[in-house]
Amino acid sequence: MKFNINNYEEAALDFLDGNLDPNDERLFEDFLDQHPEIKMEVEGLEHIILVPDLTMQYPTKSELYRKETPLMVPFWNFRRLAAAAAVLVLVSATGLFIWKSSHSNSPSLTTNAPIRPQTTEERTPETITSLPVPEASSDLKTDISKSSEPEQPESTEHSDPGVMALEESLAVQPGTSFSAPALASGTNTTPRIGARSQNIHPIMKDSSGPIPIPNGSDLAHGIDPDGVTSPMLPGPVVSGINPLLPPVSIPNSSDENQRKIAEIDLNTSVLQERQTNTVAYLPAKEHLISMPLDDPARPTPAVAQKETIQTFKIHIPGKFLSETWGDVSMAQFKKKLLPEFIKNQLNL
């Protein structure tokens, strides 16, 4: 290789490093001899070598280390996931709440049954069965058991709790058992009446059976005096606790009321089947009839009213009470009907 002033720089480093082959090295030395200024440039260059400072170290090398992160979820993705989860929980809770509500109210929704308005007949049993049983019934029951005893409870017209309870319970009956919508719609209210009479008034149910009549008692009209074998009281009966006044049927002196009762009894076959009697207690006055049989001069008996007040156990059919009690109130019954009945009885 021939060295000249234009290419000696490239060969100079190889010459200093000893990378030239011997032939080129000898040729390069000849070239330097021919150019002393170039020879001065090359001399000493082998000493111009930078020596690194090995004590210098990178101060923050730990920040350069990296770790493989298989799954990096950016923060904005995390926020979206959290929002989606919150919405999902909210929708699930709402759906569960709606499902529970619908499931508890109408189970038919689960079977995709068509929703139709509930008729009065369908609603009535639940309504009737949900009516609270008057507590007076228990009192009445207790009083009934006491009524068989001969003792005379002190009583006034409204001091008897049984009477008060009965008045309250009877006052409720027309509004509950014969509701206006039911009557207006023309639906048969008989099942409701029966259900009510069986569910609401257990005492009525208990008293629906035959009423025993004491043997040898003087029965009023309408009852077979010889009915020992069939002591049934089909109609309203006033059962006197006083042995002097045996249970007698109450002939309604009011023709209108009697006619109504007869119509109800005859025309309403369902009501005829319902033989449930209502027990009521009324303060009664004992009437003593004194008639000297051996005195022909005094054909009419003398009626003397005893000072004591008697308590009567009145069996009134539920049909009678429920449909006519609005016209014939308890007060009217006590003040007018009963005295008139007694008067008629005495006149007979």
Place this chain on the structure above:
Amino acid sequence: MTPTEYNECVDDHADQLFRYCTGLTRNRTDADDLVQTAFAKLWENRKDLEKKVAKSWLYRTAYRSMVDEYRKTKRNQEYRNRQEEQATEFQSSIEDKDLIRKALDVLTDEQKNLILLRDYEGYSYKELCDITEMSMSNVKTTLFRSRKKLKEKLLELDFKI
């Protein structure tokens, strides 16, 4: 390159790259930035690189980053001004022990880069060609002129060779 190999590159080349960058910039803070930039780019491109070429890739990246940051931006002027100041300091502190290293300030960035890679890291001329993407003749010529310039500077500084 796996993450483990990347971390091994950090262990093997971080300090040397930092010294190289310090020689280029004459500033430790700037050298720190260059090292971080080089390794960050290495991590980003780890799947396309092999460990055996990582060292030259790091130096090349650091040098290019230095060129981009200090020669093509406003900081270039600051860098130049700082070089002048440092050259003045160099002249005034002639008694400094590391005169040759301080004499680098008289070289261009390309000359310093080759000098540093050759002397600091011991790269061969062929490797320098790969790193600097220069021809072999150009690398050798540049290196010769760089050393010649350093010699003149040192002689000027009354440095006994």
